[in-house]
Amino acid sequence: METRITRLLNIEHPIIQGGMHYVGFAEMAAAVSNAGGLGIITALTQGTPEKLGNEIDRCKKLTNKPFGVNLTFLPSLTPPDYPGLVDVIISKGITVVETAGNNPKEWLPILKEHNIKVIHKCTSVRHALKAQDIGCDAVSVDGFECGGHPGEDDIPNFILLPRAADELDIPFVSSGGMADGRSLVASLAMGADGMNMGTRFIATKEAPVHENVKQALLAASELDTRLVMRPLRNTERVLKNESVERLLETESRLGADTKFADIAAEVAGVYPRVMIDGEVNSGAWSCGMVAGLIHDVPTVQELIDRIMSEANSIIKDRLASM
Numbered sequence: 001m002e003t004r005i006t007r008l009l010n011i012e013h014p015i016i017q018g019g020m021h022y023v024g025f026a027e028m029a030a031a032v033s034n035a036g037g038l039g040i041i042t043a044l045t046q047g048t049p050e051k052l053g054n055e056i057d058r059c060k061k062l063t064n065k066p067f068g069v070n071l072t073f074l075p076s077l078t079p080p081d082y083p084g085l086v087d088v089i090i091s092k093g094i095t096v097v098e099t100a101g102n103n104p105k106e107w108l109p110i111l112k113e114h115n116i117k118v119i120h121k122c123t124s125v126r127h128a129l130k131a132q133d134i135g136c137d138a139v140s141v142d143g144f145e146c147g148g149h150p151g152e153d154d155i156p157n158f159i160l161l162p163r164a165a166d167e168l169d170i171p172f173v174s175s176g177g178m179a180d181g182r183s184l185v186a187s188l189a190m191g192a193d194g195m196n197m198g199t200r201f202i203a204t205k206e207a208p209v210h211e212n213v214k215q216a217l218l219a220a221s222e223l224d225t226r227l228v229m230r231p232l233r234n235t236e237r238v239l240k241n242e243s244v245e246r247l248l249e250t251e252s253r254l255g256a257d258t259k260f261a262d263i264a265a266e267v268a269g270v271y272p273r274v275m276i277d278g279e280v281n282s283g284a285w286s287c288g289m290v291a292g293l294i295h296d297v298p299t300v301q302e303l304i305d306r307i308m309s310e311a312n313s314i315i316k317d318r319l320a321s322m
């Protein structure tokens with residue numbers, strides 16, 4: 001299947017693995033790229049530029065296909081060394097960067113100068129248009145369903161994707177709630193050039209996370225996510241658990257007065273405990289509503305092959321026969 005995204009990124013299938021904190025290590029990114037999609041290493045998980053460089057080197061040993069690096073700009077008390085991370089991305093010859101969070105304008109000139117394709121992830125049409133204006137090559141449009149940060153507009157993909165298609169000139173991929181061949185065909189029908197998946201890729205054999213995390217996704221339904229950090233205007237969709245219930249009680253008690261410090265116990269430093277140690281109830285971790293569509297733990301190759309063959313048969317058999 002050839003789309004503007006496969007051509008732009010030089011990949012076989014129009015499927016991207018979005019950056020994921022403590023999931024987007026070399027093993028994850030390489031497995032997706034080897035299966036014909038675009039795998040993405042998450043820069044902030046590595047922490048320092050030197051460690052990111054090592055992770056990129058490790059990924060290059062695992063695949064000779066293109067893979068990207070995610071740069072997330074979120075509010076932080078001690079900002080990461082973004083200039084150092086960007087230098088490493090450039091010096092290691094990375095060809096695709098996924099940006100997320102704040103406007104990546106400051107970094108566009110240097111990334112473009114080195115011929116790096118920039119995909120900005122955004123949750124609204126106005127941010128997507130802004131990304132197009134500042135020179136991003138593509139956008140990833142994250143609907144309200146998504147795991148992670150859906151923004152504050154709460155627009156689901158059935159509205160957001162066609163709205164994006166009506167307004168944008170640059171290619172875009174759907175993101176949020178994507179799981180299978182049906183998701184891909186629906187995304188293409190609504191004007192996208194491919195799809196981005198987060199949560200679905202965690203439930204794969206190669207995802208370098210604790211088995212408890214994969215089992216938690218299998219056990220969860222579409223009813224099991226919650227929105228946290230709304231009062232801070234930093235909304236995150238997470239899997240519900242006892243820590244999340246506690247966090248939500250605090251937020252409903254304090255309302256608009258909630259400060260980060262009030263909920264730090266449930267959100268700070270949670271990812272290594274969940275993803276590495278498997279303590280899935282120890283805090284709030286991102287998970288999409290798509291958990292309701294996850295019923296197995298295939299290899300990444302099996303997952304992507306299944307998506308592509310299901311998509312092709314929907315197009316050629318089901319739709320063509322109507």
Ligand SMILES: Cc1cc2nc3c(=O)[nH]c(=O)nc-3n(C[C@H](O)[C@H](O)[C@H](O)COP(=O)(O)O)c2cc1C
Pocket residue numbers: 017018019020021023042070071072099100101121142145146147148149175176177178196197198199200285286287288289290
């Ligand atoms: C566990 C987890 C961690 C994530 N971490 C990040 C991150 O660090 N940076 C980022 O830009 N997006 C992050 N995301 C969002 C994904 O890249 C992607 O946009 C989102 O998962 C898409 O929605 P889906 O989960 O319904 O597929 C994360 C998602 C999950 C599930």
